[in-house]
Amino acid sequence: xxxxxxxxxxxxxxxxxxxxxxxxxxxxxxxxxxxxxxxxxxxxxxxxxxxxxxxxxxxxxxxxxxxxxxxxxxxxxxxxxxxxxxxxxxxxxxxxxxxxxxxxxxxxxxxxxxxxxxxxxxxxxxxxxxxxxxxxxxxxxxxxxxxxxxxxxxxxxxxxxxxxxxxxxxxxxxxxxxxxxxxxxxxxxxxxxxxxxxxxxxxxxxxxxxxxxxxxxxxxxxxxxxxxxxxxxxxxxxxxxxxxxxxxxxxxxxxxxxxxxxxxxxxxxxxxxxxxxxxxxxxxxxxxxxxxxxxxxxxxxxxxxxxxxxxxxxxxxxxxxxxxxxxxxxxxxxxxxxxxxxxxxxxxxxxxxxxxxxxxxxxxxxxxxxxxxxxxxxxxxxxxxxxxxxxxxxxxxxxxxxxxxxxxxxxxxxxxxxxxxxxxxxxxxx
Amino acid sequence: xxxxxxxxxxxxxxxxxxxxxxxxxxxxxxxxxxxxxxxxxxxxxxxxxxxxxxxxxxxxxxxxxxxxxxxxxxxxxxxxxxxxxxxxxxxxxxxxxxxxxxxxxxxxxxxxxxxxxxxxxxxxxxxxxxxxxxxxxxxxxxxxxxxxxxxxxxxxxxxxxxxxxxxxxxxxxxxxxxxxxxxxxxxxxxxxxxxxxxxxxxxxxxxxxxxxxxxxxxxxxxxxxxxxxxxxxxxxxxxxxxxxxxxxxxxxxxxxxxxxxxxxxxxxxxxxxxxxxxxxxxxxxxxxxxxxxxxxxxxxxxxxxxxxxxxxxxxxxxxxxxxxxxxxxxxxxxxxxxxxxxxxxxxxxxxxxxxxxxxxxxxxxxxxxxxxxxxxxxxxxxxxxxxxxxxxxxxxxxxxxxxxxxxxxxxxxxxxxxxxxxxxxxxxxx
Numbered sequence: 001x002x003x004x005x006x007x008x009x010x011x012x013x014x015x016x017x018x019x020x021x022x023x024x025x026x027x028x029x030x031x032x033x034x035x036x037x038x039x040x041x042x043x044x045x046x047x048x049x050x051x052x053x054x055x056x057x058x059x060x061x062x063x064x065x066x067x068x069x070x071x072x073x074x075x076x077x078x079x080x081x082x083x084x085x086x087x088x089x090x091x092x093x094x095x096x097x098x099x100x101x102x103x104x105x106x107x108x109x110x111x112x113x114x115x116x117x118x119x120x121x122x123x124x125x126x127x128x129x130x131x132x133x134x135x136x137x138x139x140x141x142x143x144x145x146x147x148x149x150x151x152x153x154x155x156x157x158x159x160x161x162x163x164x165x166x167x168x169x170x171x172x173x174x175x176x177x178x179x180x181x182x183x184x185x186x187x188x189x190x191x192x193x194x195x196x197x198x199x200x201x202x203x204x205x206x207x208x209x210x211x212x213x214x215x216x217x218x219x220x221x222x223x224x225x226x227x228x229x230x231x232x233x234x235x236x237x238x239x240x241x242x243x244x245x246x247x248x249x250x251x252x253x254x255x256x257x258x259x260x261x262x263x264x265x266x267x268x269x270x271x272x273x274x275x276x277x278x279x280x281x282x283x284x285x286x287x288x289x290x291x292x293x294x295x296x297x298x299x300x301x302x303x304x305x306x307x308x309x310x311x312x313x314x315x316x317x318x319x320x321x322x323x324x325x326x327x328x329x330x331x332x333x334x335x336x337x338x339x340x341x342x343x344x345x346x347x348x349x350x351x352x353x354x355x356x357x358x359x360x361x362x363x364x365x366x367x368x369x370x371x372x373x374x375x376x377x378x379x380x381x382x383x384x385x386x387x388x389x390x391x392x393x394x395x396x397x398x399x400x401x402x403x404x405x406x407x408x409x410x411x412x413x414x415x416x417x418x419x420x421x422x423x424x425x426x427x428x429x430x
Numbered sequence: 431x432x433x434x435x436x437x438x439x440x441x442x443x444x445x446x447x448x449x450x451x452x453x454x455x456x457x458x459x460x461x462x463x464x465x466x467x468x469x470x471x472x473x474x475x476x477x478x479x480x481x482x483x484x485x486x487x488x489x490x491x492x493x494x495x496x497x498x499x500x501x502x503x504x505x506x507x508x509x510x511x512x513x514x515x516x517x518x519x520x521x522x523x524x525x526x527x528x529x530x531x532x533x534x535x536x537x538x539x540x541x542x543x544x545x546x547x548x549x550x551x552x553x554x555x556x557x558x559x560x561x562x563x564x565x566x567x568x569x570x571x572x573x574x575x576x577x578x579x580x581x582x583x584x585x586x587x588x589x590x591x592x593x594x595x596x597x598x599x600x601x602x603x604x605x606x607x608x609x610x611x612x613x614x615x616x617x618x619x620x621x622x623x624x625x626x627x628x629x630x631x632x633x634x635x636x637x638x639x640x641x642x643x644x645x646x647x648x649x650x651x652x653x654x655x656x657x658x659x660x661x662x663x664x665x666x667x668x669x670x671x672x673x674x675x676x677x678x679x680x681x682x683x684x685x686x687x688x689x690x691x692x693x694x695x696x697x698x699x700x701x702x703x704x705x706x707x708x709x710x711x712x713x714x715x716x717x718x719x720x721x722x723x724x725x726x727x728x729x730x731x732x733x734x735x736x737x738x739x740x741x742x743x744x745x746x747x748x749x750x751x752x753x754x755x756x757x758x759x760x761x762x763x764x765x766x767x768x769x770x771x772x773x774x775x776x777x778x779x780x781x782x783x784x785x786x787x788x789x790x791x792x793x794x795x796x797x798x799x800x801x802x803x804x805x806x807x808x809x810x811x812x813x814x815x816x817x818x819x820x821x822x823x824x825x826x827x828x829x830x831x832x833x834x835x836x837x838x839x840x841x842x843x844x845x846x847x848x849x850x851x852x853x854x855x856x857x858x859x860x
Binding site: 022023025026029030032033131137138139142143146147148149150151152273275278279280283290291292293294295296297298299300301304306307309310311313314316317318325327334335336 | 452453455456459460462463561567568569572573576577578579580581582703705708709710713720721722723724725726727728729730731734736737739740741743744746747748755757764765766
């Protein structure tokens, strides 16, 4: 007769239901791998009635009082699937103080209060796992923590928001406008009614904060991430990028420069030959460049009940094994490094500029002079279209620093005749 | 003062040197993660003189006597990087009998004698890790064992041989012939002087045997894998595939059907929209379709000294942690299932047939009749080119069983006027 490992669930939405289903379907396999019967004992919900049928189906009890779970000594693991900061944070902290291990999919919480929770888990010798918080079904955190421990990661590029990637794929491959693509993503249930967190890059930034912690051992805070979303991206830029051999993607980028890192989220031009360019629709991918392995990429669904539940259950299995082997209390990510940010003089990249200029002689010259002053040279320079009055010029620079890019932006903005339409980083050209 | 974990190395070629370099470069990080100083103490080599300078650089001793390592009680882990079956197998078995943990990159050995070695490791409570044996730098075995433990894998598609993928990429994108592509792969050091193992699909088959063990818990032997390589693949088929929207790739495929699996290696037509179609040159990728996560893919370099060494070192770190926590002796892959193979009546797929037929009326009809008799219907049917005497017909079927495919092949071969040029499975169309 095997031991039973009892779990308390906070929140019984689609992911919670997915966890129940997976544990039931894979009961035998999980018991074989962990040596225990892993069972959800209780679920904390807001409304007992709406969840009653489900509770009966899976044989668990429901409660609207958090203490029923926190004070239950037999419950060894708490799975938090409520989302947002409060009350999730308070509940997790109380559970840790009671010596319960935690699995959570809460990216907002981990990105903003991760260090505090990790420290508390350490203090109480508890496990705290959150694989599902980044890129849903892709086991990227575990991969970085375990398999790349002997490597030196130089760059992490992530398509870590499925909603915006779906929208961009539709804009690129079906010539849909930003508004049409957003409406479609909302109709399909990818985007919320208020799409701010997705389209403004905030959701992606949360995930990049967590990824940076794993890849570089550094705790970057959200205000230290340069964030720009895809709101209002024009089809002109999308078409121009395509014509030049690029796809526009919302990229979360974290790069190391000696002992410092820079983290940003922005729409970028990705060379069509770069592996991350082929990531379509709602899929996510994390591309890693490292000294040992070289280039690797991890691709899969970034959201959805089943993929997220799969990551939650693999965290549960990890903790179950740790409990059995009496090895709990080790950090999910034990790699720690002093956090230092790269100054904009030392962040390098190629940049795409698109400008609206008067269709008169001398505009190319003026732009060239302005760029030369910032010591910026071109890789490509294209005049795209003209209505006889105004023309559109697109320039892709060679490698320049972010500071130089900013200098050029200011110079363009100070040139009355020029209107700056967009600036985006270009990746994958080397 | 931290404990020192001493390692014996068998073979000091490029991968062995890579391991030494990584351990040196990441000394601090590894010591932080494992709580120990991980040190290569001795290396077993054939020729002392040629390796002397290297030994001095890394401060290790050399020996030409295997017993110097096997009998050294302070050496807790043996890393085998000699390749081929013997004497590697004997040395690993002796080391396990002495209670030493093993890391190896030896795919031939694991594919052919894996169960025996795993059982011996179990008997002596030793760890046996071999992440580097499949897909070099991609941590795919660990991912399946840990992160997909709560999932139900239905299909594994692998581009697991870099040499042939490089050749095929050159044939597709640069219109090079098979012979030219092979010569180029050899010049770049990807292909051996005798390329048999690569081009005939044997290397890929070894890796699929190991992957099947992890994905389905089943021990498939090499003779149970249907193996066909890319030797002599014609540019006509490559061009035709491209025109129809496919890339020809050497795919290792393992598929589950209820409680049985089928494993094969063959050139297949991959729909250009399938993620694995975009894997270029010497890169490897493993695409997994599973009930929980859905579609995921793991991409990276399949070979090379540094990527392979990175996987070896991550295995070393895993064992170091296990030793520290006194949790050694657990199987790398603990998922076990009764091995059962799917009969060819129950393996389904779409197939591409290319035929050379007389350029006379009635050929399409005859082919259609023959297919209809086997209850096979077409998705696409194209007459490609004709010299007035002979024409080339290409057909892509709907989903049929492998048995039906074989029936059609026999019927075509028995039709005197028809010459069957090629048959390949088609993937990614659903």
